[in-house]
Amino acid sequence: MAMPRFSVIVPARSVQGFLRGCLSSVLDQPFGDLELIAVDDCSTDEGGAIIDEYAGRDPRLVGLHLARPGGAGPARNAGAARAQGDYLLFLDGDDTLAPDALAAIDKRLRATGAPDILLWDHARTDVWERVRPSGDGEFLERATAHTTPGPRKAVPRTAKAAGPAAARTDVFTAAERPGVLGVLPAAWNRAVRRDVWRARALAFADGPYEDLPVAFGMLLDAERIATLDRICVTWRRRRRGSASTTPGRHHLVAVDRYDELLHRVARHPDAAVLAPVLYDRAARHLLAILADGARVPPADRADFHRAAAGTLRRHRPSGVPLPAGLGSYGGYRSLRGADALRRGAAEQLRTRREAAARTASERYYRLQLRRPLDDNLVLYGAYGNRGVHCSPAAVYRKARETAPHLHGVWAVNARDRDEVPAGVDHVVTGSRRYWEVLARAKYLVHNADFGRPFHKRPDQIFLQTHHGTPLKAMGMDLRRYPAAAAGVSFTRLLDHADQWDYNLSANPHSSEVWERAYPSGYETLPTGYPRNDAYFTATADDIRALRARLGIQPGTTAVLYTPTHRGYLRDVTPPLDLERLSRDLGAGYQLLVRAHPLYGPNAGLAALRDAGRILDVSRHLRVEELCLASDALLCDFSSLLFDYACLDRPIVVHSADWETFRRARGVYVDLLSGEPGDTPGVVADDEYAVADAFRSGRWDAPHAAGMRAAFRERFCPYDDGQAAERVVRRVLLGDDELLPPLPASERTVAPTPREAEERGRLLGAGV
The missing domain is CATH 3.90.550.10 (Spore Coat Polysaccharide Biosynthesis Protein SpsA; Chain A)
Structure with a gap:
């Protein structure tokens, strides 16, 4: 061979x-x-x-x-x-x-x-x-x-x-x-x-x-x-x-490496020619390391300078001067001091300008930052502090059960405070108590960020949960898509990621994307998403109660439609003609429409709702409940499809503007490839094809089930109903190891609505 x-x-x-x-x-x-x-x-x-x-x-x-x-x-x-x-x-x-x-x-x-x-x-x-x-x-x-x-x-x-x-x-x-x-x-x-x-x-x-x-x-x-x-x-x-x-003392190894090399070149037959060149390279490299604050901490700089200067004095070729700044550490600091003074003057000017712009509340926050941390205090937030939602809410509920000594408080905007469930302690953003809790909470849990100003203290622990598996480009990857990146401050984005101590991941795909899109020093925790625990813990009674509360009639096939946000479009009208779709689906089907949270009220949806064509569930607080109540998901390019795959229920992808979306926003997964693991089910490009997928039975046929199984295997490997407990034990209680995910064969998924109704009939009949 x-x-x-x-x-x-x-x-x-x-x-x-x-x-x-x-x-x-x-x-x-x-x-x-x-x-x-x-x-x-x-x-x-x-x-x-x-x-x-x-x-x-x-x-x-x-x-x-x-x-x-x-x-x-x-x-x-x-x-x-x-x-x-x-x-x-x-x-x-x-x-x-x-x-x-x-x-x-x-x-x-x-x-x-x-x-x-x-x-x-x-x-x-x-x-x-x-x-x-x-x-x-x-x-x-x-x-x-x-x-x-x-x-x-x-x-x-x-x-x-x-x-x-x-x-x-x-x-x-x-x-x-x-x-x-x-x-x-x-x-x-x-x-x-x-x-x-x-x-x-x-x-x-x-x-x-x-x-x-x-x-x-x-x-x-x-x-x-x-x-x-x-x-x-x-x-x-x-x-x-x-x-x-x-940073650390390991950078001193560079001095030892060059010491060995300079000793070696001195014995070379052509040392007269080679030694001065290698010496110059060593001097420039060692001085660059010494000057780099990301490598040599202040406490180690004198030792590094002493070691580097000793090596360079010992091996200095005849006739070659010692590089400037290596005579003594004091001399080196003097040379560096002039530059530091110039930088300091600019920093002082910036600080004075910032101080003049601070409000009284922000000054109060800075005072609170001087007080000791409360080791038993946890501050939660989600979706721009709009209420008790998503994975932070699941962590909060599990912490109350598993770690009752920890006191959880929610950051909530004034306009959203009425949506906070009874008995949940919360602070209104911008209030004096909000600044106090933000400054003193040992643990900070959010699916995005708390907003500005926020100065994470060294001993505070920030848990970033995210709010979905990334399908479209995120973080620093957005730089390649100007339409989607309009208004994004990537400097602020990096500063925010630098505050994270722990970063949750639902699957290996997410772990790869987060590391590249938010490059920082956090620890990624492969826990699954806590908000998805409900898909494994909900009972048949829960599902029947959810459907009744939403107004879904027994025996009806409920299709949850969740169009994604398209930042490059001003029109907030859903891409599908919902009136035509509801008519084409016919009796026995119920469309549940959830507009993206970034969109405001939609007159067209209101008219369809009033006409009885759809159920508008856009204001329903917990999307997990909508998923549990539905028989199938109809989506386009929403990350919800990754979560929905946990339920092992049919997914239909509306693909009409896929190419436009991909070019404008960028995607990580080709939903339309037809390859197992990429495509979660049936793909339809217009209202007729969507309706036909349901009427023909293709939406739940064996081929669609096989595609769904491969998709689920790829994107739901950690979700098993224990994600919130993993997070609480690892982050809030300090356990060294994560609870391992249950084998797929041992996971119990919530029953489908048909199964829940059948169990209800059996119970009603006394069977």
Whole structure:
């Protein structure tokens, strides 16, 4: 069996939001002579499952699951030990390979006679998706375009098959082009020949800055280096979660790495040429780490400065001055102080302006922030503080049962206070008690945010529950859709996500999206949605009572219609002609219409309601009750369909403006693909097709049931009636582990309305 040309090795840990993009960027390359070795470094998220999913689809992907976590370096080493390709390439799990990169790399390797190492350019991107040059482009352009004069060294026996490289002028050594040591010392901007890797026993180090020794070491030892003046990788700088963005003393390891490298280069035969270049690179890198507040905390800066200065003094080449600021820590602080004064003046001006704009209530809030936290106080909110709703309400009810020592209070707008159930303690937003509770509550639970101003204290615990599985683009992903992003402050969005301590997820899909759309340092809890517990705990009596309260006649097929919000349209009229649909459905069907909460009263719905054509349930507070009372869901692109799948009841998707919606808002799941796991049931593009789906029986036929089962398996793996208890125990009571979800075979779903009516008849008959 022929060995592949390339082995691409991807270590993966805590990168579930980006891993699909990384793996696809490799497997989708037109150049297909490769193996992709994805190494699961004991991921605590869905990374391992994503690797297995891709491996099941493409035999070129080999998944390795490590027995214990070791970090990026050991994970790469494990992949390299398994590799069979001519060349090894390394790619981090949140980075991507540029289109056609492998073909360009292969072409350059052949043109340069199979060098030991090939270096290429990269681009840098951040959470804003701003793409910046690497800084290596100028050197790579010169090295790729120009020849290297002078005699060539002999080629090692293992490489002679590649051709008479001794006569080549497009490969070089580090001594011939010492500027190569200025190229970013990373794992993913180079390919190394596998026989060279093994002959020289190359390996990444353990711990942080693991790529420094091998990146520089392979260049110092290489006899034949080539370059490619092309961006082949996009490197993502994470806001949170990586070693480089996590403050701590582990950054002192960088000093040790450079100490070893500078000691090594001093013994190199070409030390006179190489040592000054590596020294300059080390000095600039260490000073950059020291100046980065996201890496070295204030308490550790003196130690870092002392260690870095000692290393750079000890290894300073003859005639090379010590970099400015490394004479003493006091001198370094003086140099940095001038910049700090300028920044401080600007900050003071901004603070004065903010202070002038504060209301008396906000000043009161700031005073309350100085008081101690109440460890037994929980503040809840939902949907812009419109009342007791959604998953926060389910958590609140479970906490009253499981943790009665905790006092729950709801934040509610003045206009919504009359909707608060009797006996529920609440505060009106903006009142003095609201500011007091907001400042002093140990726990904060919301499905969105409490609004401004809100300053989360370090010891407060914020639980973000969300209010649905993401179908349409969310968070930072909205930047690609200007129509949907109008008026969104992405800076404020990131500030808000930075306040979360825990982030609930209903399924692996949501976990991936949240990590990418809201990149911050929270812990994702795979609990299921607490509001969905009702789908597993409701009884036949509950369902009969709900239908009676809503006015649904026994024996009637109730169809719940929930059109989604379309931010790009001003018209709030439902996309379906409801009068025609109700007429086409005929007797025996009842339409329950719930307009999106962002829409106000609709005269057309009121007229249809008054004419007896529909039941307008837009003002019904608990959507879970509407789902339980209905026989089927008719929706377009509402995230409610993911929750409704828990009930294992039919779903019909109205698809008329799918393409417009997808282009304007962006979607994560192709509801119309027809693939199991994507499409939840019957798809209909107009009123006639919707009515026909019901009259023909296709809405509940075996094919629709099979599609629904696959959809449910994908999007409801955690929902089992215990989500609220998981949340209360893990977040409010501090349990270390989450209760595991019940196996699907042990979950008891609420009975359908037909089953509930049948049980009622049996009870009435005394059976």
